[in-house]
Amino acid sequence: MSDQNQIFVISEEVSLIGELVSAARQLNNDGFSTIAAVVIGDQSDVQRVGSFAVDQIYWIEQVPEGYLVEDVFLTLWELVNQHKPTVVLIGATTSGRLICGRLAARLDVSAITDVRSFEQVKDGLAARHMIFAGGAERLERPRRLPVLFTIAKGQFEADIVQSHTAPQVIPVPFRLPEKRAILRERKDLPPLSVNLAEAKRVICLGRGIAHQEDVAQVEQLAQVLGAEIACTRPLSEGLGWLPRERYIGISGAYIKSDLYLGLGVSGQVQHTIGITNARVVVAVNRDPDAPIFKQADYGIVADLYEVVPALIQGLHEA
Structure with missing residues (x-):
């Protein structure tokens, strides 16, 4: 099944999903039809994402506590491969970058990283993104769609739409890969003193x-x-x-x-x-x-x- 002109937004950080949705809404004005958010979390995360302007929420259920990126990638890949969105926006976190690279390779599609803004050019959609470790910017257009973009925190303002119709929540079963790394220990970093x-x-x-x-x-x-x-x-x-x-x-x-x-x-x-x-x-x-x-x-x-x-x-x- 192909959801033509649909935009997927993906991040394990729920707070970043709001910013990705704002970026998606910018593209939504350029002819894309629907925005779907992929939530890797619990019911409270689904409710929070529901306050953003999304049409659908794909809720990956029963993800084990302390999961690794490798654990959830199989489910994400199957979801994206099934629905074939035209654009996928991914939060540029450590996990998000890993997800983007793996999805691009597995789906054989283009990926443009560290996007700051989008523009409509003569031949279609283009993204302005950072290169050379932030030393320069480049406006780049993917040769073909679908395409993946990573977006860093703070590039778009998260909007909560009070009058937005409640999105459709679609449960997605979590599939644990047969071969996986085992997390033996996790140590919390000291809490941040400032945001x-x-x-x-x-x-x-x-x-x-x-x-x-x-x-x-x-x-x-x-x-x-x-x-x-x-x-x-x-x-x-x-x-x-x-x-x-x-x-x-x-x-x-x-x-x-x-x-x-x-x-x-x-x-x-x-x-x-x-x-x-x-x-x-x-x-x-x-x-x-x-x-x-x-x-x-x-x-x-x-x-x-x-x-x-x-x-x-x-x-x-x-």
Whole structure:
């Protein structure tokens, strides 16, 4: 059976499904007929996905606790192969990337990864996506359909449609593969101290911060401004001044905040790719030729050690 012009959205992270549905709705306006979400979870996950604008939910039931990607792939492949959607959108998580690669190989179809937006071109659907580890973008059109796309968190705004008709829920039996890896142990990571993807205001520190103890003054500014502290990769993975969840960039967080304030951030593309969806970008840097100014809505060529105290004082007096 073939569901012509149907879009499938797949992610093991229910929160990401809402963003994938928003991307699918953009394509839905370009002539695709229905949107179907694939849920790997329990009844509460199905109800949550039902608040998004989907027409159908394929609920993979009775997936064992602590399942591996390899365990669920067979069921996913059979589902996609049966219905043959024209487009499949997959969350660009670690598991999602594995699923995308395996599906593309098994179905013998194209896959375009790390998509940021879609466009209609003369010859059909095209996707703008990141290449060279975020160092560049390319607009690429698949030679033929169907096609798979992976989409990173934060690229599309999740919409909850209050008046949407309840979607049809279709149970899908889980099939355990005959040969499978066995999970022997699982250790939880420490809970994240911040979710930058949901922050409304973000202050980001770059290499312009000279000493670790100087972060305390920026934290004062963040408290007054009601902002979260973030950083570039060198401050997190190189110097260890801030935890990894506060790092913005190609292999870190993508933000969509109302305000991004960069202090001493040079603006290398591996970082700025993570702030593309910020509504207002303000940059403070002593170097007038710093690349960050090309992306900034407001630029201040000054020493951050002069700007930060002035901002704290000004906000206290306001």
